[in-house]
């Protein structure tokens with residue numbers, strides 16, 4: 250009898266929660282699949298990592314440019330069209346990041362990427378000057394130095410035959426670029442990829458990626474019991490330890506040199522390899538110095554956000570050029586015009602700006618292969634945006650990947666055609682969101698553009714890029730990655 254009552258009670262609770270889900274789905278202004286008891290629509294997304302983006306594309310085809318889903322009892326809305334996305338990314342009250350960013354918190358704490366509210370506003374304001382072009386110019390020698398090491402590393406594979414997976418090689422160069430410009434010190438990842446620090450960064454990135462894709466590992470209780478948690482703790486202690494040491498050492502140096510304010514450090518911005526760090530160490534927020542732990546969170550944030558994104562971008566740009574010889578030839582012709590007789594020298598800052606066709610290639614590649622394919626925001630109060638009603642606690646996913654392939658904005662969207670960016674007038678500005686837009690857009694986009702131009706120009710001047718037969722299979726976490734890498738072949742150019 251008791252067993253019968255317990256089973257009936259459980260059945261009744263499941264039924265009630267199911268009616269709740271159905272009611273929620275029916276009363277939502279956004280269409281979507283019918284929810285199952287307990288699971289909601291979780292089964293829709295329980296697919297192999299390489300099928301995840303494909304499923305999102307199918308949902309868009311079936312339900313339209315805004316789709317509602319329930320993952321268990323959590324409510325999600327996925328947006329595919331600029332008419333909705335513009336309203337969300339530019340809304341001053343939709344600035345809180347969604348649940349997927351929580352997996353970064355053990356590493357990045359409340360850094361600029363993950364924080365919200367007043368902490369985010371204050372830090373965004375005082376970090377913005379760190380990306381002024383005066384400061385960015387400091388980083389040029391760093392980018393050129395690392396580009397040369399990268400060329401040497403690539404030369405080993407440049408026989409015109411070998412299928413080369415770009416991702417791991419570019420990742421080390423991007424890591425060197427960002428550690429040296431943000432921390433003012435180099436870990437020489439390209440030469441010493443066995444270093445504990447470099448390995449720890451790789452380990453943490455892959456654990457975060459795993460938790461974003463695997464619904465079980467996403468649950469804290471399950472993750473904490475797994476060996477991944479132990480590995481994460483070890484990697485965190487190495488990375489945080491390094492960052493703290495860098496901060497401590499620089500603080501001591503400033504103290505010895507009796508530099509206590511930004512004004513006193515007349516060097517800031519000009520030939521100061523610690524420009525970013527000094528800004529954090531010497532700035533005051535509401536009359537107080539920023540704590541070392543907050544500085545640590547920002548340094549780790551810029552390091553994370555500044556290396557995986559550019560790795561993905563540079564790898565796909567090279568991949569696109571390897572498959573479009575006519576585009577590659579045009580980029581190379583532009584390089585020859587800029588460098589005249591001496592292709593061996595480094596570009597000046599103004600010459601990097603003259604690389605206009607390369608810029609179109611970068612934009613077109615980021616359209617088809619955006620480094621950040623999906624963005625997530627959490628709705629913190631009931632709100633109406635662009636005719637859609639979002640209830641509090643809804644997670645809004647902005648699908649940049651599919652939005653940038655809409656035929657409505659891009660004729661023959663699957664074709665790689667950099668020239669389409671020559672005239673931006675015809676396009677809706679919110680139909681290209683590789684760096685996002687609005688208050689939470691990418692603070693590092695100018696930094697990224699310069700770094701990408703230096704690296705791509707260097708590679709193009711030294712090598713001809715040839716296509717590989719290996720097709721990339723996309724997987725997506727915070728970054729667009731592939732299951733088995735992004736492959737091309739290389740051949741040395743005779744001209745140098």
Ligand code: HEM
Nearest residue numbers: 362554555558559562620621683684685689691692693697
């Ligand atoms: C091709 C390279 C890059 C791409 C495509 C890219 C793209 C993006 C996107 C789409 C966002 C918005 C994320 C969101 O709303 O959740 C973002 C934010 C951010 N990016 Fe980038 N990024 C790139 C390079 C960089 C670099 C080099 C840095 C730093 C050196 C950087 C630092 C950041 C930071 C700190 C944020 C958070 C900004 C905030 O919330 O206020 N990014 N990036």
